[in-house]
Amino acid sequence: MGESLMTTAKTTHIAGEHITIEGRWLRQRCSWCGYVILDYDLSLTASNDGKGPHVWTAGSLVDISGVNPIYSALNQDESLPDTFCGASETFGASPTTSEECNQ
Ligand SMILES: [Zn+2]
Numbered sequence: 344m345g346e347s348l349m350t351t352a353k354t355t356h357i358a359g360e361h362i363t364i365e366g367r368w369l370r371q372r373c374s375w376c377g378y379v380i381l382d383y384d385l386s387l388t389a390s391n392d393g394k395g396p397h398v399w400t401a402g403s404l405v406d407i408s409g410v411n412p413i414y415s416a417l418n419q420d421e422s423l424p425d426t427f428c429g430a431s432e433t434f435g436a437s438p439t440t441s442e443e444c445n446q
Contacts (some may be wrong), residue, residue: 352408355407357373357375358398367381368385380407404424
């Protein structure tokens with residue numbers, strides 16, 4: 344039971360399409376919650392192959408944990424984990440709860 348206290352909080356986001364503006368500013372956000380997954384000023388980013396930094400394929404599940412985030416991709420066919428950033432939401436629900444509707 345105390346095990347969970349030892350683990351670093353982890354959140355799983357869904358990568359959206361990355362965009363590059365003016366060939367310089369690269370940003371990639373979570374498609375679901377808008378969390379900024381990648382944010383680069385390419386003029387300050389060294390690249391060995393000239394292709395720029397790694398970006399996630401849109402739709403990838405990306406785990407982010409720790410102060411210095413650790414990124415890891417999950418398999419597409421896995422169900423959404425408990426750490427999914429939208430896990431506390433009820434899918435397809437209206438903004439009001441059913442309890443409120445019944446009053
Ligand atoms: Zn997210």
